Amino acid sequence: MTWLNIVIEGALIGGFYALFACGLSLMFGVMKVINLAHGDFAVVAAYIAVFLVPHLHVPEVLSFLVVVPIFGVVGYVIQRTLIQRSIDKDPFTTLLVTFGLSVVIENLLLLSYSANGQVVNIGSVAYNSWHPGSIFYLSYVSLVVLGSSVAVLGALQLFLSKTGLGRQIRAVADDQEAAQLSGTNYRHIFGVAAAIAFATVALAGIAYGMMTQFSPTSGGINLLFAFEAVVIGGIGSLWGTLVGGILLGIAQQLGAHFNPQYQVLGGNILFLVVLALRPQGLFGKKSALA
Amino acid sequence: MSEALLEVSHLVVYHGQLCAVDDVSLRVEEGEIFAVIGANGAGKSTLLRSIAGLHVPKSGAVRFKGRDLAGLAPHRRVALGMSLVPEGRRLFSSMTLEENLQVGARGGRKGVFTLERIYELFDWMPARRRQTAWQFSGGEQQAIALGRALLTNPDLLMVDELSLGLAPIVIDRIYALVPEIVAHGVSVLIIEQDVARGVSVAGHVHCLLEGRTSLAGRPDELTSEQIEAAYFGASAVPMREALP
Amino acid sequence: MSSELISLETISVRRSTHSPVSSLVGVTVLVGVLTAAPWIFPQGFVSILVNFFVLLIMATMWNLLAGYAGMVSIGQQAFVGVGGYAVLYFALKGVSPFAAVPIAAVVGGVIAVPVTYLLFRLRGGYFAIATWVVADTALIIVGTISLLGGGTGHLVPGFTSLSPTQLDHYAYLETWAVALIVVAGTYLLLRSRMGLALAAIRDNEVAARSAGINVARTRRLIFVIAAAGCATAGAVLTLSQTYVQPTNEFSLQWAAEMLFVSMIGGLGTIEGPILGCIIFFALQQGLAGQGAWYLVILGSVAVIVALWQPRGIWGAVRDRYGVELLPVGHWVGSGAKLDN
Numbered sequence A: 001m002t003w004l005n006i007v008i009e010g011a012l013i014g015g016f017y018a019l020f021a022c023g024l025s026l027m028f029g030v031m032k033v034i035n036l037a038h039g040d041f042a043v044v045a046a047y048i049a050v051f052l053v054p055h056l057h058v059p060e061v062l063s064f065l066v067v068v069p070i071f072g073v074v075g076y077v078i079q080r081t082l083i084q085r086s087i088d089k090d091p092f093t094t095l096l097v098t099f100g101l102s103v104v105i106e107n108l109l110l111l112s113y114s115a116n117g118q119v120v121n122i123g124s125v126a127y128n129s130w131h132p133g134s135i136f137y138l139s140y141v142s143l144v145v146l147g148s149s150v151a152v153l154g155a156l157q158l159f160l161s162k163t164g165l166g167r168q169i170r171a172v173a174d175d176q177e178a179a180q181l182s183g184t185n186y187r188h189i190f191g192v193a194a195a196i197a198f199a200t201v202a203l204a205g206i207a208y209g210m211m212t213q214f215s216p217t218s219g220g221i222n223l224l225f226a227f228e229a230v231v232i233g234g235i236g237s238l239w240g241t242l243v244g245g246i247l248l249g250i251a252q253q254l255g256a257h258f259n260p261q262y263q264v265l266g267g268n269i270l271f272l273v274v275l276a277l278r279p280q281g282l283f284g285k286k287s288a289l290a
Numbered sequence B: 001m002s003e004a005l006l007e008v009s010h011l012v013v014y015h016g017q018l019c020a021v022d023d024v025s026l027r028v029e030e031g032e033i034f035a036v037i038g039a040n041g042a043g044k045s046t047l048l049r050s051i052a053g054l055h056v057p058k059s060g061a062v063r064f065k066g067r068d069l070a071g072l073a074p075h076r077r078v079a080l081g082m083s084l085v086p087e088g089r090r091l092f093s094s095m096t097l098e099e100n101l102q103v104g105a106r107g108g109r110k111g112v113f114t115l116e117r118i119y120e121l122f123d124w125m126p127a128r129r130r131q132t133a134w135q136f137s138g139g140e141q142q143a144i145a146l147g148r149a150l151l152t153n154p155d156l157l158m159v160d161e162l163s164l165g166l167a168p169i170v171i172d173r174i175y176a177l178v179p180e181i182v183a184h185g186v187s188v189l190i191i192e193q194d195v196a197r198g199v200s201v202a203g204h205v206h207c208l209l210e211g212r213t214s215l216a217g218r219p220d221e222l223t224s225e226q227i228e229a230a231y232f233g234a235s236a237v238p239m240r241e242a243l244p
Numbered sequence C: 001m002s003s004e005l006i007s008l009e010t011i012s013v014r015r016s017t018h019s020p021v022s023s024l025v026g027v028t029v030l031v032g033v034l035t036a037a038p039w040i041f042p043q044g045f046v047s048i049l050v051n052f053f054v055l056l057i058m059a060t061m062w063n064l065l066a067g068y069a070g071m072v073s074i075g076q077q078a079f080v081g082v083g084g085y086a087v088l089y090f091a092l093k094g095v096s097p098f099a100a101v102p103i104a105a106v107v108g109g110v111i112a113v114p115v116t117y118l119l120f121r122l123r124g125g126y127f128a129i130a131t132w133v134v135a136d137t138a139l140i141i142v143g144t145i146s147l148l149g150g151g152t153g154h155l156v157p158g159f160t161s162l163s164p165t166q167l168d169h170y171a172y173l174e175t176w177a178v179a180l181i182v183v184a185g186t187y188l189l190l191r192s193r194m195g196l197a198l199a200a201i202r203d204n205e206v207a208a209r210s211a212g213i214n215v216a217r218t219r220r221l222i223f224v225i226a227a228a229g230c231a232t233a234g235a236v237l238t239l240s241q242t243y244v245q246p247t248n249e250f251s252l253q254w255a256a257e258m259l260f261v262s263m264i265g266g267l268g269t270i271e272g273p274i275l276g277c278i279i280f281f282a283l284q285q286g287l288a289g290q291g292a293w294y295l296v297i298l299g300s301v302a303v304i305v306a307l308w309q310p311r312g313i314w315g316a317v318r319d320r321y322g323v324e325l326l327p328v329g330h331w332v333g334s335g336a337k338l339d340n
Helices: A002-031 A038-051 A060-089 A091-113 A123-127 A140-162 A164-174 A176-181 A186-211 A218-233 A238-258 A260-277 B044-052 B074-080 B097-107 B115-121 B138-150 B168-183 B195-201 B224-232 C020-035 C043-068 C077-092 C097-119 C124-143 C164-191 C193-203 C205-210 C215-241 C252-265 C271-286 C293-308 C312-321
Strands: B006-015 B018-028 B033-038 B059-064 B082-085 B156-159 B187-191 B204-209 B212-217 C330-332
Touching: A002 A038, A002 A140, A002 A164, A002 A186, A002 A218, A002 A238, A038 A060, A038 A091, A038 A186, A038 A218, A060 A091, A060 A186, A060 C293, A091 A218, A091 C124, A091 C252, A091 C293, A140 A164, A140 A186, A140 A238, A164 A176, A164 A186, A164 B097, A176 A186, A176 B074, A176 B082, A218 A238, A218 A260, A218 C124, A238 A260, A260 C097, A260 C124, B006 B044, B018 B033, B018 B044, B018 B059, B018 B204, B018 B212, B033 B044, B033 B195, B033 B224, B044 B082, B044 B156, B044 B187, B074 B082, B082 B138, B097 B115, B097 B138, B115 B138, B138 B156, B138 B168, B168 B187, B168 B195, B195 B224, B204 B224, B212 B224, C020 C164, C043 C164, C043 C193, C043 C215, C043 C252, C043 C271, C077 C097, C077 C124, C077 C215, C077 C252, C097 C124, C097 C164, C097 C215, C124 C252, C164 C193, C164 C215, C193 C205, C193 C215, C205 C215, C252 C271, C252 C293, C252 C312, C271 C293, C271 C312
Parallel strands: B033 B187, B033 B204, B082 B156, B156 B187
Antiparallel strands: B006 B018, B006 B059, B204 B212
């Protein structure tokens, strides 16, 4: 039964990793940008949920209703100003700029809120769980987060495949120039992709805060996991990211099973193995590689 | 003289340090089929791409329907009624035939060209509309790219290397469509490496040699010797004399 | 089109903008002063110099990787840690820590070789994060080795025979010597054929390949050199700190610092990291005791510089005044400089 527990725990956290990672994957697919500050924006969303949203008399558990749309707009603006500017220079500059942003954000959070762990207050639900057959221990929060992740990913996939705007996003991702020649304003599309990325990462950040403690440096470690999930599942595939996230979660649980210190290591090892044996990931296209 | 649909004046475009287009001027009138010919590297693609807005010229002007296009992004030029089918077709490889066409339809203007009209023009398309772009042959991809550009309902359709890499039969079929496209009110500017083909279909021919205009005029006013000389350069030995 | 043939005799290739003699004199004076530092300057300043050199070594190596070979890494701290722990390991075995420094460099280089086979499967941002995964993995693994002190760290043995003053002086001198070797070595490397190959790869990889340059092998070599260099940085750091701990040696902060310093100073130049380090330490002294603020400011400055002056501050100075202290480029005739 321990094995089943490991798999289930892994799957639960895996859904979250996928939600966290889909923005990263989208931004890379569409504008070939790796946003190294991706994780930190998630943490900012969590901090806003805990410290600023209550001023609006909105309960923390519903904070995402406020924060997610705001982050979408913020994402659009940041993309069309800061990030577009660095894209226009070269991919190098974008990496450096987003890394710089990451460090600045983390340290600003540290200065503002200290290194203490925070939690998004959702009341007693946080401690409740489901005990099917008295064997498994599935926390409500994790289940809801997993369900939401799958729902969001599904909605995103539908949006990309069925709507005109979604088609334009995919077109720009395939061939930016040809999309321009077909009348698509690629900078606007970049903005939309960033808006989606920021919105999903805000949701992921708040979800994280509901599941566990977070601190200014939480963004970094989650970026690592998001990235590992994307690579394991395959660069360029949304559902691949979900599978990658789940496999990562399971690998981490396996590591923790041997020694609590090995939790992260378990995931790192799976990542390195995939990199060695099948670098394009499980569902990825070979074109994304070197 | 009535205003030309497209007027390029003394255009100079650089590729890094290389001058790719050197003081080129041309006029495309409404309802015309205009062919740009020249050897590889003569600057034809760069010329079209600059007109479409993908390259910023060093100097010179491009006027479309009387309006100066300087500083206008490519997608804005599409909105004005100019569409370029780029070299190599450049379809969206992860998307289906229909999705490729739909992107064109969404990005451009409304007009006589609708998805249904394109499906009538290319009657083999409806049956395969859900197939992914990379599954089609070169000729079929060219047709899809053409359809995608037509769906933006341009007044000027530019095609870079219409026949490159295609079998003669396929080229014939595509060229058979050109008069029909013009009949819909679209002017056509094509780059064609096959000189005979370009000369036979166009009302106006413009030859580029190393970035400069070497010859311009109506095909019926030009001799094949003139065209040969303009294509290869005046110092080249005429083909007929070179061969035994 | 008329063509003019340029007479080959009228073309000359120069390696610097001014007489190298003036550079040589300046450098000799500087080297003399820095070598005599423990006896000229107060110990407080000498300590700052030690940290300055450590960061300079890291920044020069990072610059070699990113500015010249085009590989952005945020995981070099893996090798900093390897260097530090190599010194600990050999010190535990009875080797003098001072002698262990070059050994640490070799260890760093050797470990880097298999790592490249994994990392080189990725490019750009994915490569960058993967380097971080490697560093993170190293951090965790070392933290579980109890022989090396595990998570709490370990005191580095082998210093007991020295007085505190002697320790400070020797630590400083060795750090200074290593920094000099690393910077001078990098300078010579970039002026050599390797440097030309790197510039070619950076400008146009396909063209470089068709000119016969083995791109993958060149990149691998640079990565290994950079790893060895960062290992020496970690090694000399332990000489002054005399204590190693995973969270310190493998800290992501090293990555941030070497990156920011290089960006601000100027990527793709030798002088850039030097200038960047000077600015960094000036800032740190100015903001002494402000904790995380200096990283915020440093990071912000780095971002601003990257967006508005991508060639860094030294790049701006160089472009405006045509000054070149440690030239690695080539000038043809009197015309446009072939950028390096």
